[in-house]
Amino acid sequence: MTDLPKSTGKKLGLVIDLDICVGCHACAVNCKEWNTSGHMAPLTDLLPYGEEPSGVWFNRIHSFEVVDENSGDSRTVHFPKSCLHCDDAPCVTVCPTGASYKREEDGIVLVNADTCIGCKLCSWACPYGAREYDEDAGVMKKCTLCVDKIYNENLPPESRVPACVSTCPVAARHFGDLGDPNSDVSRLVEARGGYALMPEQDCAPVNRYLPPRPRKNGSDDEMIRAPRMLEYKDTSDDGAGLLARWVDRILSS
Amino acid sequence: MHPAKSVIFFTTASGAGYGLLIWLAVLVLPGWLPADRLFGFATFALALGLITGGLLSSTFHLGHPERAWRAMSQWRTSWLSREGVAALVTYVPAGLFGIAWVFFGTNTGAALVIGLVSAVMAFVTVYCTAMIYASLKTIRAWNNIWTRIAYVAFSLMTGAVLMHALARLFGFQHLNDLGGLALVTIALGTFVKREYWRFIDTTRSHSTAETATGLGDLGKVRLLEAPHTEVNYLMTEMGFKIARKHAAKLRNMVWAAAFGVPFILTAAAVAMSGAGATALSLLAVLSAGIGIVIERWLFFAEAQHVVTLYYGESTA
Numbered sequence: 001m002t003d004l005p006k007s008t009g010k011k012l013g014l015v016i017d018l019d020i021c022v023g024c025h026a027c028a029v030n031c032k033e034w035n036t037s038g039h040m041a042p043l044t045d046l047l048p049y050g051e052e053p054s055g056v057w058f059n060r061i062h063s064f065e066v067v068d069e070n071s072g073d074s075r076t077v078h079f080p081k082s083c084l085h086c087d088d089a090p091c092v093t094v095c096p097t098g099a100s101y102k103r104e105e106d107g108i109v110l111v112n113a114d115t116c117i118g119c120k121l122c123s124w125a126c127p128y129g130a131r132e133y134d135e136d137a138g139v140m141k142k143c144t145l146c147v148d149k150i151y152n153e154n155l156p157p158e159s160r161v162p163a164c165v166s167t168c169p170v171a172a173r174h175f176g177d178l179g180d181p182n183s184d185v186s187r188l189v190e191a192r193g194g195y196a197l198m199p200e201q202d203c204a205p206v207n208r209y210l211p212p213r214p215r216k217n218g219s220d221d222e223m224i225r226a227p228r229m230l231e232y233k234d235t236s237d238d239g240a241g242l243l244a245r246w247v248d249r250i251l252s253s
Numbered sequence: 254m255h256p257a258k259s260v261i262f263f264t265t266a267s268g269a270g271y272g273l274l275i276w277l278a279v280l281v282l283p284g285w286l287p288a289d290r291l292f293g294f295a296t297f298a299l300a301l302g303l304i305t306g307g308l309l310s311s312t313f314h315l316g317h318p319e320r321a322w323r324a325m326s327q328w329r330t331s332w333l334s335r336e337g338v339a340a341l342v343t344y345v346p347a348g349l350f351g352i353a354w355v356f357f358g359t360n361t362g363a364a365l366v367i368g369l370v371s372a373v374m375a376f377v378t379v380y381c382t383a384m385i386y387a388s389l390k391t392i393r394a395w396n397n398i399w400t401r402i403a404y405v406a407f408s409l410m411t412g413a414v415l416m417h418a419l420a421r422l423f424g425f426q427h428l429n430d431l432g433g434l435a436l437v438t439i440a441l442g443t444f445v446k447r448e449y450w451r452f453i454d455t456t457r458s459h460s461t462a463e464t465a466t467g468l469g470d471l472g473k474v475r476l477l478e479a480p481h482t483e484v485n486y487l488m489t490e491m492g493f494k495i496a497r498k499h500a501a502k503l504r505n506m507v508w509a510a511a512f513g514v515p516f517i518l519t520a521a522a523v524a525m526s527g528a529g530a531t532a533l534s535l536l537a538v539l540s541a542g543i544g545i546v547i548e549r550w551l552f553f554a555e556a557q558h559v560v561t562l563y564y565g566e567s568t569a
Contacts, residue, residue, distance in 0.1 A: 003330055054483055079466055118317050124558070127465075127560060
């Protein structure tokens with residue numbers, strides 16, 4: 001049944017740090033790599049070497065420019081986006097067949113490819129664009145939170161995290177139980193003011209985003225402002241050699 | 254939103270069929286429809302044909318049409334599932350009412366009771382169709398009261414215009430009453446569409462590029478680089494966009510073909526009589542049909558999904 005569970009044992013999800021994401025797309029690539037032979041396999045590509053290649057991806061990285069209209073100051077924010085495994089997932093309740101479901105034990109939202117009729121209604125109901133239709137298979141596909149990796153006892157414990165998390169070169173992605181207030185991810189969200197995307201859509205997403213920290217360049221606050229080249233003067237003579245100190249004295253006089 | 258031909262045909266054809274089914278029972282009450290077997294056969298065949306053709310068409314856009322039966326199972330949460338169940342259930346009273354009318358030549362008494370059940374179920378089915386769209390919070394142009402009213406109003410309108418033409422073909426007594434009913438439903442449809450367009454033209458979604466990214470505290474958010482160089486499923490399905498100038502032209506075509514022309518033709522048919530009036534009432538059906546198809550195409554093409562906020566739109 002596509003009724004949502006009243007509560008889930010865990011709320012497994014991701015915490016994505018927008019402050020340190022460098023927009024390298026490694027998470028998307030490793031996601032594709034793992035999942036194209038995983039639970040929702042394959043992640044079909046159509047005309048991969050043609051003029052208009054397209055394909056199924058569970059993870060996409062957008063880059064936004066954010067402009068402070070008062071100061072004119074702007075910054076670039078790289079923004080990875082995948083399924084947010086919502087508590088009130090509308091993609092589950094609209095499903096007419098029960099193929100779309102939310103797991104009671106850990107809150108992961110999955111699609112049963114054997115019963116999906118490919119009506120696409122779930123992709124219309126999702127505000128985040130988390131669902132992608134596989135034209136070739138005729139069914140809807142989505143992020144599984146690497147359900148076939150995080151519980152895989154053949155893997156060493158440190159590898160039992162989603163592919164996007166294990167591959168991130170700057171550790172901008174964190175995985176854990178967001179339903180447990182004492183988990184590492186929950187404490188991280190608490191400490192950094194993590195937030196949900198589009199709360200007004202009432203989907204109660206589990207994933208959280210950590211906002212970019214206040215920037216140093218451009219700040220008027222001397223205490224947090226990073227040094228800039230124009231202000232830089234070499235005034236120390238530590239480590240300078242005898243000749244250099246002599247030249248410095250001649251030139252300074 | 255991408256306007257899928259199969260879904261446009263489904264909603265317009267089955268809408269007209271259910272409208273016809275509703276009037277088939279309701280108009281027996283004032284005695285406007287005699288229990289004429291041939292008329293009964295033609296009208297039930299047309300109504301059930303439009304409904305069945307529409308339902309079959311709707312399965313064509315599925316990735317797995319052979320699994321369509323599974324869509325009956327989730328009526329507790331899914332409006333699409335409820336619509337499927339309601340559509341199937343409607344066949345039972347509609348079929349019984351049709352059998353009584355066509356084979357036993359009666360449309361009153363117990364037959365009429367079953368007919369009214371069929372009318373109620375037809376109404377419920379159309380309402381479920383509307384709710385498939387109206388229940389989606391992600392699409393402001395659909396998630397409103399006018400979507401629900403419009404689906405029901407256009408079903409009643411196209412059904413009434415069809416009924417008027419059919420009755421003229423068979424030469425019944427209450428032709429002008431039926432013409433008057435068609436005129437009232439066309440006027441109602443015009444009002445509903447005007448209010449619908451006024452609503453979508455004057456409202457914006459609470460969601461913006463700032464809420465979508467959560468970066469509003471830092472300033473105005475603008476897409477710098479899309480995630481990929483080519484378009485993806487989300488952009489073709491949810492990001493389908495119609496140029497504003499075409500939308501304006503198509504809206505004018507809807508005003509003319511769906512409402513203006515059928516109103517004038519129906520009014521002219523009421524004013525005159527005989528074969529000319531029948532021809533005019535049939536032309537009204539043709540015009541309304543074309544107009545409602547354009548209206549339904551626009552219903553999809555003008556609807557903006559909030560996922561477009563991640564792909565360069567600032568409001569939805």
